Amino acid sequence: MAYDILVVDDETDIRELIAGILDDEGYGTRTARDSDSAIAAIKDRRPSLVVLDIWLQGSRLDGLGVLDVIKQTDPDLPVVIISGHGNIETAVSAIKRGAYDYIEKPFKTDRLIHIVDRALEASSLKREVRELRQRSGEATGIIGDSSAANQLRQTIQKVAGTNSRIMITGPSGSGKELTARMIHDLSPRAKSPFVVLNAATITPERMEEELFGIEDGSGSLRKVGAMEEAHGGTLYLDEVGDMPAETQSKILRVLVDQSFTRVGGATKVQVDIRILSSTAKNLEEHISAGLFRQDLYHRLGVVPLRVPGLAERREDVPVLVAHFMEQISTASGIPLRPIGDDAMAVLQTHDWPGNVRQLKNNVERLLILARGEPDSVITADLLPAEVGATLPNLPTTGGGEHLMSVPLREAREIFERDYLQAQIKRFDGNISRTAEFVGMERSALHRKLKTLGLS
Numbered sequence: 001m002a003y004d005i006l007v008v009d010d011e012t013d014i015r016e017l018i019a020g021i022l023d024d025e026g027y028g029t030r031t032a033r034d035s036d037s038a039i040a041a042i043k044d045r046r047p048s049l050v051v052l053d054i055w056l057q058g059s060r061l062d063g064l065g066v067l068d069v070i071k072q073t074d075p076d077l078p079v080v081i082i083s084g085h086g087n088i089e090t091a092v093s094a095i096k097r098g099a100y101d102y103i104e105k106p107f108k109t110d111r112l113i114h115i116v117d118r119a120l121e122a123s124s125l126k127r128e129v130r131e132l133r134q135r136s137g138e139a140t141g142i143i144g145d146s147s148a149a150n151q152l153r154q155t156i157q158k159v160a161g162t163n164s165r166i167m168i169t170g171p172s173g174s175g176k177e178l179t180a181r182m183i184h185d186l187s188p189r190a191k192s193p194f195v196v197l198n199a200a201t202i203t204p205e206r207m208e209e210e211l212f213g214i215e216d217g218s219g220s221l222r223k224v225g226a227m228e229e230a231h232g233g234t235l236y237l238d239e240v241g242d243m244p245a246e247t248q249s250k251i252l253r254v255l256v257d258q259s260f261t262r263v264g265g266a267t268k269v270q271v272d273i274r275i276l277s278s279t280a281k282n283l284e285e286h287i288s289a290g291l292f293r294q295d296l297y298h299r300l301g302v303v304p305l306r307v308p309g310l311a312e313r314r315e316d317v318p319v320l321v322a323h324f325m326e327q328i329s330t331a332s333g334i335p336l337r338p339i340g341d342d343a344m345a346v347l348q349t350h351d352w353p354g355n356v357r358q359l360k361n362n363v364e365r366l367l368i369l370a371r372g373e374p375d376s377v378i379t380a381d382l383l384p385a386e387v388g389a390t391l392p393n394l395p396t397t398g399g400g401e402h403l404m405s406v407p408l409r410e411a412r413e414i415f416e417r418d419y420l421q422a423q424i425k426r427f428d429g430n431i432s433r434t435a436e437f438v439g440m441e442r443s444a445l446h447r448k449l450k451t452l453g454l455s
């Protein structure tokens with residue numbers, strides 16, 4: 001998708017000049033001459049970036065005022081400030097209020113392009129980091145050699161290039177979201193956002209504001225919803241069967257004309273999105289029970305795609321285990337451990353009701369808990385009871401508790417210490433860069449390090 005840059009300046013010459021330069025660079029541009037039309041243009045459709053004059057004569061708000069509105073409603077929208085010569089103080093104050101950078105008038109074309117490029121790069125990087133963090137070290141592809149995994153990859157390849165809507169079905173933890181991400185990553189929309197909305201975790205009262213955003217009484221944008229955030233990209237509706245009936249009708253309307261109104265608003269917002277949905281439930285039963293609209297089901301599931309549970313592809317277990325071990329070890333610095341044949345046999349014969357997610361959690365726990373014994377092979381007796389191993393001679397923690405009865409949450413705390421230690425080392429002790437990488441505020445990281453006894 002081409003970038004869409006909004007140029008806001010009260011001086012027509014400068015406005016047209018900036019828009020012209022950016023157009024020549026291949027960016028799409030829109031322009032606004034005052035604060036109200038700028039806010040209206042943003043409300044109309046979220047731009048990729050705003051180039052904003054600081055003065056805006058004759059406007060209700062000056063540039064800083066517009067900047068404040070943007071940062072309150074959409075803090076991730078990058079803003080480049082145009083300031084008058086010798087106005088460094090105001091420009092610096094703009095940066096403190098959240099602008100990405102500023103450029104002084106008169107400016108050189110190259111400098112404008114350079115700053116805009118950098119701001120766009122930083123914001124897509126920011127988004128990538130956020131998405132990566134959401135994935136929290138997840139696989140970048142479907143791992144597995146079974147014919148079921150091969151077939152799944154082939155189907156993903158086939159449907160990715162089309163714009164068709166897809167209903168992904170399969171049991172919980174089987175890889176539906178991963179499948180949706182792969183479809184997005186392989187599609188022409190890959191450079192635009194992939195936005196996840198999990199209907200099972202949002203209360204019916206908040207569903208519409210999460211999907212469509214909010215406008216207040218005066219028509220100002222208060223919150224960007226998932227539909228708008230996904231503009232140009234893909235919206236993944238997880239557990240779509242849990243959508244309240246009223247929201248289902250509204251989604252149906254979006255599918256028909258690719259536009260919607262925000263909660264509390266009247267203006268139509270046009271979006272270009274591809275919708276992928278998923279369900280672990282039997283939606284046909286939901287339809288018979290009158291809980292899900294049949295017409296919506298057909299429109300969302302133009303292409304149905306089923307992700308098989310792990311019990312249907314046991315041959316994938318060894319390669320998944322190896323993959324997760326490596327992933328966790330790389331992220332945390334915990335050394336890899338070889339896994340014994342007996343343990344692997346147990347893992348491969350287990351039924352995995354929680355599918356790949358459950359297997360992954362167990363691998364994580366094994367790696368963390370086996371880390372005290374360098375080079376030791378992970379044996380079946382280290383496996384948790386629910387996985388079906390016999391548990392004689394369990395190693396014990398300092399407190400005398402059985403290691404495998406340590407809940408994953410506590411195991412993760414042990415893991416967290418190693419993880420943070422490894423990241424700090426990686427960034428040569430630089431706390432700011434570590435904090436940015438692990439997605440924490442600097443002060444929060446400091447506190448965490450203290451609690452963990454690391455500082």
Ligand SMILES: Nc1ncnc2c1ncn2[C@@H]1O[C@H](COP(=O)(O)OP(=O)(O)OP(=O)(O)O)[C@@H](O)[C@H]1O
Pocket residue numbers: 138139141142143144170171172173174175176177178179238280356357360
């Ligand atoms: N074939 C696979 N290869 C590598 N990793 C996988 C695979 N399948 C699933 N995973 C990983 O397992 C975890 C669960 O997968 P995912 O979240 O995609 O499942 P889901 O079916 O969407 O779950 P839910 O129904 O709970 O939403 C994720 O960490 C994912 O990266």
